[in-house]
Amino acid sequence: MRVALIFLCTLYFACTPSRGEDESGVIMCIHDMGLDMNKILAYVKKETTEGAELYGCLLACILQKKNAMVDNKLQTSVIETYIADVFEDDENEKETILQHTRNCIQQAENDDKCVAARQFVECTKGHLSRTNLRKVVGKALSIPFTASKKR
Secondary structure (H helix, E strand, O other), X not given: OXXXXXXXXXXXXXXXXXXXXXXXXXXXXXXXXXXXXXXXXXXXXXXXXXXXXXXXXXXXXXXXXOOOEEOOEEOHHHHHHHHHXXXXXXXXXXXXXXXXXXXXXXXXXXXXXXXXXXXXHHHHHHHOOHHHHHHHHHHHOOOOOOOOOXX
């Protein structure tokens, strides 16, 4: 279950590189943190405190690489821009997801960036149906998450 969660959340926020970048945020963060997939999976499988901390820090790094988090603060405008793009065809669905996301951002406020990132991702995942999660992941595969660069 935890392995699936880390996989989905990683895809959810940054599985593909932005156009023109050599590596995705995920790969860069794994490298920057001195991790390999076996180590990550071992921590996550055990569901230990250390594994939860590692998972949160990996998510924080990914969010930071995609400009969705600065220090320990989630960047609402960047996240909202991404959601608005993913759900552009359904205004009601978009507004519902945006409201849940705003609530999750508030709930995830924490001095520790790793805790904030983990709480945010777990909260938002809890509000997405399987269909919406597929839509988010599918869109992540075709567009960059970062709203700050022109392509």
